[in-house]
Amino acid sequence: MTTTGVQGTQGYAEEAEAFIARADGVAFAEKHAITLHLTPVAPARVLDIGAGGGHDAAAFAAMGHRVVAVEPTPAMLAGAIARHDNPAISWLDDSLPDLAVVSARGEVFDLILLSAVWMHLDAVERRRAMPRIAALLAEGGVMILSLRHGPVPPGRRMFEVFADETIALAEAEGLRTVLHEHRGSIQEQNRRAGVTWTILAFSRDCGRHPLGPAATP
Numbered sequence: 001m002t003t004t005g006v007q008g009t010q011g012y013a014e015e016a017e018a019f020i021a022r023a024d025g026v027a028f029a030e031k032h033a034i035t036l037h038l039t040p041v042a043p044a045r046v047l048d049i050g051a052g053g054g055h056d057a058a059a060f061a062a063m064g065h066r067v068v069a070v071e072p073t074p075a076m077l078a079g080a081i082a083r084h085d086n087p088a089i090s091w092l093d094d095s096l097p098d099l100a101v102v103s104a105r106g107e108v109f110d111l112i113l114l115s116a117v118w119m120h121l122d123a124v125e126r127r128r129a130m131p132r133i134a135a136l137l138a139e140g141g142v143m144i145l146s147l148r149h150g151p152v153p154p155g156r157r158m159f160e161v162f163a164d165e166t167i168a169l170a171e172a173e174g175l176r177t178v179l180h181e182h183r184g185s186i187q188e189q190n191r192r193a194g195v196t197w198t199i200l201a202f203s204r205d206c207g208r209h210p211l212g213p214a215a216t217p
Contacts, residue, residue, distance in 0.1 A: 024083075026186060028059040031115075034181050034199050038142050039063070044110040047136060049096065050117035054080030054089070060111075061088040068109070070094045070102060096121060097129035099136070108138040114145045119161045126161070126169065134173035137204045143175065145202075150185075150195035163198045175202035 029036065042064030048057045051069035053076060060067045066088055071077040072095035081091050094101035096117070112133060121129060137143055145166065152158045167177050179201035185191040 022187065024053065024055050026055075028056065030186060032056075032144075034183065035144050035179065035201055038111075038144065038179065038201055040065075040110045040142070045107065045138070047102065047109040047112045049099070049112065049114045049133070050120075051080060051091075052076055052116075054084040054091075056113060056115060057089050058084035058086060061086045065111075066090075068092060068102065068105075068107070070099070097125040097132065099129075099132050102136065103132060107136070108141070109136055110138050110141045112137055112141070112143040114143070116146055116148055118145055118166065119148050119158045120156075121161075122159055126165075130169040131173055134170065134175055134204075137175070139204055139206045141204045142178070143170070143202045143204075144179075145200045147198040147200070148195060149198065150190070151193055163200060166200055170200075170202045174204065176205055177201070178203045 032039075039060075044065050046057075046060045046065045046067045048060070048067060048069045051057050051071040054069060054071075057067045057069035057080070061084075068090045069080065070092045071080060072093055074093070077091060077093055092101050114133070118126065133143065147161050147163065147166065148158065149160065163180060167180070170177065177200065179199065181199045183197055183199065185195040185197060187195075
């Protein structure tokens with residue numbers, strides 16, 4: 001999710017408490033069952049883009065990871081900090097597609113998570129965002145991204161985004177697709193409404209240059 005006034009965050013500030021409560025009601029292991037095997041061994045550097053109420057960031061910190069959690073909606077960010085005040089988590093007000101604050105830190109990450117975020121960006125924003133995100137992924141790192149399909153909640157800004165486009169954008173940045181799964185929503189209300197999800201994961205193979213194939217000796 002990308003602060004009031006930032007494209008993609010519409011509707012979240014008004015429903016921050018309800019959204020956080022729903023997110024906290026889903027177990028981390030259930031939500032991320034498809035990708036848990038891709039989580040690096042702790043301690044690792046994790047970037048949670050669109051951290052919402054901080055449920056995922058807190059779970060990663062509890063595993064022993066160091067987490068940078070990005071959330072641009074002030075009400076969501078404040079709620080996350082209040083619930084999950086942990087020295088292993090750095091909370092940042094930043095937004096896609098540029099991630100200017102994160103990029104200025106000069107860090108790279110072993111795991112980048114974009115859970116229920118990417119479909120808030122339009123096509124131009126997605127093309128601009130992917131190189132910024134890919135540049136933050138360390139060699140051997142993994143990026144996990146989910147795409148929501150189905151009816152758009154009132155007041156939200158969402159686009160139908162397809163896996164093929166997302167894979168092409170990632171591969172153009174030297175990332176390799178390591179997971180492509182489609183599943184129903186684990187939230188009953190969304191499942192009844194016909195919401196489904198595409199789960200994608202990409203890796204930055206060691207020695208692979210972001211603008212081309214792996215370097216040869």
